[in-house]
Amino acid sequence: MPESKRNRSAESRRRFLKRTAAAIAGxxxxxxxxxxxxxxxxxxxxxxxxxxxxxxxxxxxxxxxxxxxxxxxxxxxxxxxRTLRGFFDEGIYGELGAARVAETHEYVLHWINDLRLALVPFAPDSGSSVMAVGGKRARSDVAAGEKLVAGLHPDERNLPVPELLRKYVSGVPDELGAGDVNLADPRWRAYDRLTWPAWLASQGASPAAIRLIMLGGDSSEFSALFMLQQIMLHRDSRQYFKIDGGxxxxxxxxxxxxxxxxxxxxxxxxxxxxxxxxxxxxxxxxxxxxxxxxxxxxxxxxxxxxxxxxxxxxxxxxxxxxxxxTYFDATRFLLQTATRFWTIEGLNGSARTDGPADIWDMSFGQRGKTGLISLTTGDDRIEDQLIKLPDTGQTAFGVRLASAAFPAMTTQTGKSFLQIWGEDPFAGGAFSVFKxxxxxxxxxxxxxxxxxxxxxxxxxxxxxxxxxxxxxxxxxxxxxxxxx
Ligand SMILES: Cc1cc2nc3c(=O)[nH]c(=O)nc-3n(C[C@H](O)[C@H](O)[C@H](O)COP(=O)(O)OP(=O)(O)OC[C@H]3O[C@@H](n4cnc5c(N)ncnc54)[C@H](O)[C@@H]3O)c2cc1C
Structure with missing residues (x-):
């Protein structure tokens, strides 16, 4: 790692640990x-x-x-x-379930501190991520939205997706982001009446903007209240971490x-x-x-x-x-690649697509030349298709989803592992969601x-x-x- 980058990440870690200590104290x-x-x-x-x-x-x-x-x-x-160890080459391990720790997750930080575990950054602080829609792909810069979808309102153009989201949720009360919020209070019913896309539309978002906001996972049937609570709970989480060693x-x-x-x-x-x-x-x-x-x-x-x-x-x-x-039927693919080819292109290995797929570089921070792409997808239709396929067909399915963002995945992928959470005998789905x-x-x-x-x-x-x-x-x- 170049000296300047090492110093930057050491500095951001120091700041993080300082904040963590403050969070734990309070x-x-x-x-x-x-x-x-x-x-x-x-x-x-x-x-x-x-x-x-x-x-x-x-x-x-x-x-x-x-x-x-x-x-x-x-x-x-x-x-x-669940951490998968001993499966991939070069000792690389991967997460089949929980992968990220938000800087605002005080109970997690408390235990990490108590058990003397170390946190490392979840993703590099340099390099672009990718968005892919309808067979087109673009780096997630300011103009990416316009390159990918037609019909953005004039005031939605040139807004990166996080800004687009902020534009529509800015009027939501801060109180929804408090751990002790009382959702039985009638004031929340207006948010709970509509699905997430219907609520965004009611706030004036164009169909094109809604499409961009929903990249990465199928949230079309979720309650707007559910999505807004998650957004408000994490509004101050700018950095994410992972536990060193799994x-x-x-x-x-x-x-x-x-x-x-x-x-x-x-x-x-x-x-x-x-x-x-x-x-x-x-x-x-x-x-x-x-x-x-x-x-x-x-x-x-x-x-x-x-x-x-x-x-x-x-x-x-x-x-x-x-x-x-309802339990969300997420499926996680772990796809080992011959190289970390995305770094050469100035990319950070993360992407959101209309597959839908949420992709990131799980080998980031791990030793070795090979890479490990994590791809999470989910809805009932995808799960139904996957369980009917033989192993090779399942891998091909994951590679096809990943190649919408990173075309080189078709030639780079070697070993792969798949966890269909809806089929797990003791989970019955990835996590709870609300309609x-x-x-x-x-x-x-x-x-x-x-x-x-x-x-x-x-x-x-x-x-x-x-x-x-x-x-x-x-x-x-x-x-x-x-x-x-
Ligand atoms: C794909 C995916 C991605 C995720 N990403 C993140 C992330 O990035 N960051 C994050 O913080 N969280 C993430 N999570 C969520 C996190 O993993 C869960 O919220 C958390 O682990 C749930 O813990 P729990 O104790 O509530 O349930 P569980 O972990 O499900 O524990 C319940 C236990 O009960 C056992 N059990 C089930 N049935 C029986 C029975 N009949 N008798 C006895 N035992 C039984 C199960 O085996 C299990 O061990 C993710 C989860 C998934 C699936």
């Missing part, structure tokens, strides 16, 4: 309250799911003196945080420090709850274990809870949310406890689809049980 962590509240009787709590939410809940409850049992259907902790170091670190043994390969299949106890039936290989506890935390996605036999059903409102919550009307209607029911059963997971937080949300909800549920 973080309203539940830890202190949890640690002080030593109960008179050692209540037992069963936590289901060793993803980030379940791990943090188990950790905090154990700290507070509870007798905690943690069960997990997989053979590893971390759920949707994202799974975070859940593995929390699992190691939680002080709670994890019972792996233990899948919750049936749940009974009375006013005195909870009984969980956990399928472990060929036999079923029955685990009794005073309370349970269900830290598994609602897409998975749907498959658990509930002997004592929850309230009709809760059952409706569990049955209907019009759901967020405001479900706001009070989503995470509410039902008798001795409590709920946690990214889906029950404002940060849907982020590790931050999973950690936040794990802390929240622990506090709820301690206060009960």
């Amino acid at each position: 973080l309203p962590l539940y830890t202190a309250a949890v640690a002080r509240a030593a109960p008179a009787r050692r209540e037992s709590v069963l936590v289901v799911g060793a993803g980030l939410a379940g791990l943090v809940a188990a950790h905090r409850l154990r700290e507070a003196g509870k007798r905690v049992t943690l069960i997990e259907a997989r053979e590893r902790p971390g759920g949707r945080v 994202m799974d170091r975070l859940p593995r670190g929390i699992a190691a420090s939680a002080g709670v043994p994890i019972r792996y390969n233990c899948r919750l299949t049936k749940l009974e709850s009375t006013d005195r106890e909870v009984r969980a039936y956990c399928l472990n290989g060929g036999h079923t274990d029955v685990i009794a506890a005073d309370r349970a935390v269900l830290a598994l996605p609602y897409s998975m809870l749907r498959k658990v036999a509930l002997v004592s059903p929850f309230s009709p409102e809760k059952m409706e949310v569990i049955d209907r919550l 019009p009307g759901e967020m405001t209607a479900w706001a009070e029911t989503m995470g509410k406890s039902e008798g001795r059963i409590h709920f946690a997971g990214e889906h029950l937080s404002p940060w849907n689809g982020w590790m931050e949300g999973a950690l936040w909800s794990g802390e929240r549920v622990a506090q709820e049980i301690i206060a009960a």
Whole structure:
């Protein structure tokens, strides 16, 4: 790395770490309250799911003196945080799930600090990204939009996509970006009535501008409120980072420090709850274990809870949310390339296309000559097509999507790996998303406890689809049980 660039990135890292320390100092962590509240009787709590939410809940409850049992259907902790190692040449590893940490994600930063993990920049601070629409591609500079789509309004021309977005969301109240916003408040209903593209159109955006704003992923059916909340939560996140050595170091670190043994390969299949106890039936290989506890935390996605036999059903409102919550069907391709050819062209390896595909250089910062392109795509139609294809056909599908942005992918791609999250037996989708009307209607029911059963997971937080949300909800549920 040239000296000037090394200094720049060292400087930006110093600034980042300084801000991180400040953020952590101001973080309203539940830890202190949890640690002080030593109960008179050692209540037992069963936590289901060793993803980030379940791990943090188990950790905090154990700290507070509870007798905690943690069960997990997989053979590893971390759920949707999964790092693929030992597969690609030159020791290059890739992320199949969570890949980025936003500078405003205070709960993630707290744990990274606590576990003494290091953050490195997610992407280079030089080089252009690419946009591809309708078979045309352009570097994402000011005039890219006009080169790719016809029909931008005069005041939309010459605006890079982030500016275009800012133009239309500038009137949205800041409060929507607060973690404790009350979405049951009737004032949010107007945003929840429309889909994201319909809301943008209602603000005066041209169809061409909407097309550009929506590049990278299919958000056409999402509630505008859902999209706007994500935008407002991340409006101050200018830099993104990744964990040096792989994202799974975070859940593995929390699992190691939680002080709670994890019972792996233990899948919750049936749940009974009375006013005195909870009984969980956990399928472990060929036999079923029955685990009794005073309370349970269900830290598994609602897409998975749907498959658990509930002997004592929850309230009709809760059952409706569990049955209907949508999980986005993201598919991640990891495509190893012979070289990092994009750097020679002055590109940074990232792109957004109408495939739709969200692409970036996952080999950035890793040693070696080969590259690793990450491509995330998603909608039901793509998933349906993919699962019918043989392995070679699936790779070809990913390469074709990537070549819309980087034509050299057709000759550069070697090894590839594919994770279809909708087909994952213990995730049932990538992350929770909301359609019009759901967020405001479900706001009070989503995470509410039902008798001795409590709920946690990214889906029950404002940060849907982020590790931050999973950690936040794990802390929240622990506090709820301690206060009960
Ligand atoms: C493609 C993709 C990209 C992402 N990108 C990012 C990103 O860049 N940055 C970011 O911060 N976040 C990202 N995320 C989101 C992040 O990974 C999740 O929000 C977070 O990991 C969810 O944690 P969780 O504990 O709520 O759920 P999970 O991680 O799903 O944990 C739930 C656990 O429950 C287990 N389980 C399921 N069913 C049962 C059962 N019946 N019995 C027992 N155990 C069961 C599962 O095996 C799992 O371990 C991404 C996710 C995906 C899929």
